[in-house]
Amino acid sequence: MSVIEARGLTKKFGDFTAVDAISFEVAPGESFGLLGPNGAGKSTTMRMIGGTSLRTDGTLTVLGLDPETHGPEVRASLGVVPQQDSLDEELRARDNLIVYGRYFGLPMDYLKPKADELLEFAQLTEKANAKVSALSGGMKRRLTIARGLVNEPRILLLDEPTTGLDPQARHILWDRLFRLKEQGVTLVLTTHFMDEAEQLCDRLVVIDHGRIVAEGAPQALIRQYSTREVVEVRFGSARNAEMEGVLREMTDRIEVLPDRILLYDDAGEALLDEINRRGLNPLTSLVRRSSLEDVFLRLTGRSLID
Amino acid sequence: MTRQDAVAPVSSGVTFSGLDHVELARRTRRWGWLHYSRYRQAAEKPFFWTAFVTAIGNPVLYLVAMGMGLGSLVQGDVDGVSYLWFVAPGLLVATVVSTGAQFGTWPIFGGFKWMKNYLAAQATPVEPWQMAVGEGLAISVRMFVQAFLFWLIGLAFGAWPGAASLLVVPIAMLASMAMFTPLMAYSATLEEEGLQFNFVQRLIVMPMFLFAGTFFPLASMPAYLQWIGWVSPMWHGTQLARIVSYGMENPPWLTVVHVVFLVGCIVGGLLVAARTFTRRLVR
Numbered sequence: 402m403s404v405i406e407a408r409g410l411t412k413k414f415g416d417f418t419a420v421d422a423i424s425f426e427v428a429p430g431e432s433f434g435l436l437g438p439n440g441a442g443k444s445t446t447m448r449m450i451g452g453t454s455l456r457t458d459g460t461l462t463v464l465g466l467d468p469e470t471h472g473p474e475v476r477a478s479l480g481v482v483p484q485q486d487s488l489d490e491e492l493r494a495r496d497n498l499i500v501y502g503r504y505f506g507l508p509m510d511y512l513k514p515k516a517d518e519l520l521e522f523a524q525l526t527e528k529a530n531a532k533v534s535a536l537s538g539g540m541k542r543r544l545t546i547a548r549g550l551v552n553e554p555r556i557l558l559l560d561e562p563t564t565g566l567d568p569q570a571r572h573i574l575w576d577r578l579f580r581l582k583e584q585g586v587t588l589v590l591t592t593h594f595m596d597e598a599e600q601l602c603d604r605l606v607v608i609d610h611g612r613i614v615a616e617g618a619p620q621a622l623i624r625q626y627s628t629r630e631v632v633e634v635r636f637g638s639a640r641n642a643e644m645e646g647v648l649r650e651m652t653d654r655i656e657v658l659p660d661r662i663l664l665y666d667d668a669g670e671a672l673l674d675e676i677n678r679r680g681l682n683p684l685t686s687l688v689r690r691s692s693l694e695d696v697f698l699r700l701t702g703r704s705l706i707d
Numbered sequence: 708m709t710r711q712d713a714v715a716p717v718s719s720g721v722t723f724s725g726l727d728h729v730e731l732a733r734r735t736r737r738w739g740w741l742h743y744s745r746y747r748q749a750a751e752k753p754f755f756w757t758a759f760v761t762a763i764g765n766p767v768l769y770l771v772a773m774g775m776g777l778g779s780l781v782q783g784d785v786d787g788v789s790y791l792w793f794v795a796p797g798l799l800v801a802t803v804v805s806t807g808a809q810f811g812t813w814p815i816f817g818g819f820k821w822m823k824n825y826l827a828a829q830a831t832p833v834e835p836w837q838m839a840v841g842e843g844l845a846i847s848v849r850m851f852v853q854a855f856l857f858w859l860i861g862l863a864f865g866a867w868p869g870a871a872s873l874l875v876v877p878i879a880m881l882a883s884m885a886m887f888t889p890l891m892a893y894s895a896t897l898e899e900e901g902l903q904f905n906f907v908q909r910l911i912v913m914p915m916f917l918f919a920g921t922f923f924p925l926a927s928m929p930a931y932l933q934w935i936g937w938v939s940p941m942w943h944g945t946q947l948a949r950i951v952s953y954g955m956e957n958p959p960w961l962t963v964v965h966v967v968f969l970v971g972c973i974v975g976g977l978l979v980a981a982r983t984f985t986r987r988l989v990r
């Protein structure tokens with residue numbers, strides 16, 4: 402049985418369709434990702450799952466319940482990490498966790514040790530008594546994530562969880578999220594970071610303009626929509642356009658971006674050798690493995706670099 | 708417990724003790740408004756001293772200026788009693804109602820716009836209508852305390868003829884809520900603050916203060932101004948306060964009207980606020 406099941410899920414704001422008849426399922430214990438550019442409809446979908454945005458059409462069940470009619474029941478089992486922090490800046494870090502836990506009707510003798518545990522999880526033990534307004538952006542983010550765990554959620558909704566975190570904090574968080582998953586928590590996350598999606602998601606959907614354009618495991622999507630390797634070359638903005646014609650002859654697919662040209666080929670090194678042998682002289686060049694970034698470019702025609 | 712033990716080697720540091728989520732949801736369905744009001748009380752804590760000093764300072768200033776200063780100029784009795792006895796219940800109610808009006812505007816609007824406290828609560832089982840009721844509860848407790856402090860100060864000034872005057876405390880709280888809840892309902896609809904709150908302060912609260920029978924009986928005003936009293940929680944509250952304080956003569960039907968008006972404003976305000984909160988939060 403899936404813990405989340407969406408069929409033809411649609412959200413319109415007036416005439417504008419933000420989420421356009423998407424269908425997906427999330428299995429218990431799975432880590433499921435929503436990937437897409439700004440405005441794709443990811444956050445709107447997350448809010449519908451929490452029952453705080455009303456769908457225009459389609460069906461949606463979360464843990465077997467309709468979040469619109471059973472909002473409190475659904476949210477009691479949900480941990481929500483919204484895209485924008487909603488901490489109380491005037492309260493101390495620790496009190497933020499406690500006040501939030503109270504909303505679930507949790508008693509103080511549960512919340513006091515829980516708050517300490519969560520501060521530890523967020524590596525904020527030293528800041529327990531600091532006002533939130535005195536925390537850095539990344540610390541606030543970590544506190545928001547920890548707060549979402551106060552009710553021992555069965556499903557954790559993470560809307561761009563690591564935006565604003567430094568690389569080290571991101572890696573620590575990935576590790577902890579992975580462990581939460583091992584503990585049986587279902588993760589649903591959105592992200593703009595392709596490495597994050599590859600690391601964390603068992604399965605993901607790529608959303609563009611409110612529609613699902615691809616679905617699958619990260620590696621499967623890469624195999625399906627991209628080549629094994631990619632050659633990146635730069636000729637400087639002036640020469641990029643002029644090189645396009647020549648390069649197009651050399652392999653099946655190329656993408657010309659404002660600052661570089663990507664050549665898709667299963668044998669990257671050989672292709673780069675050929676480019677150099679013909680004396681095309683790129684300013685810089687590199688061969689790398691395909692990533693979700695390339696899948697994205699292929700599917701949406703846009704790159705997704707933050 | 709077994710679940711936790713089984714995964715101990717890779718624990719994230721967060722324990723899963725097997726909380727009963729069904730029970731949590733049931734609890735919040737029933738008590739969510741109370742949970743929310745606790746938040747409001749916690750959020751007000753940093754402002755305790757400012758609030759306390761104001762709650763003590765206001766009555767002192769008003770009673771000195773109006774009761775004794777102005778009162779010394781008033782020749783003879785007003786409504787059969789000394790001016791101090793007449794004006795004290797009015798001042799108490801007017802002060803508490805004004806504070807209620809303040810709470811109904813910026814803090815509510817700011818909660819949606821800047822503070823995000825409603826957004827935070829919305830991600831939990833607490834429902835929007837419970838937030839509105841919870842705000843009401845927290846503010847009414849606060850108003851009760853403020854009214855009681857005013858009453859205590861009044862005692863030192865000899866402003867109360869008898870023990871029954873203590874009833875002005877719940878009456879002031881009621882009147883203040885009658886002002887607070889409709890304003891809260893309105894504030895939840897505002898996306899951008901323009902001149903609305905200045906308008907509320909200058910064209911509703913101020914005139915009420917001056918023309919709703921606080922300083923002189925409504926009946927001594929021209930008939931075409933008396934409606935200001937009739938539509939204001941301040942006047943209805945003040946009249947009730949005078950009845951319990953110095954035993955002001957009032958036809959029973961009119962006393963009933965005062966109570967019904969205040970309760971009507973509170974219930975109506977809460978019903979509308981439940982709607983405007985939901986509209987604002989669930990889109």
Ligand SMILES: Nc1ncnc2c1ncn2[C@@H]1O[C@H](COP(=O)(O)OP(=O)(O)OP(=O)(O)O)[C@@H](O)[C@H]1O
Pocket residue numbers: 414419437438439440441442443444445446484990
């Ligand atoms: N309350 C609203 N009223 C009107 N339009 C809205 C509202 N909320 C979202 N939208 C629109 O719906 C679309 C999807 O928004 P959403 O926030 O879901 O995007 P997203 O995929 O989360 O984007 P991002 O990566 O920038 O967070 C956007 O075009 C947005 O302008």
Ligand SMILES: [Mg+2]
Pocket residue numbers: 443444445484560
């Ligand atoms: Mg978003």
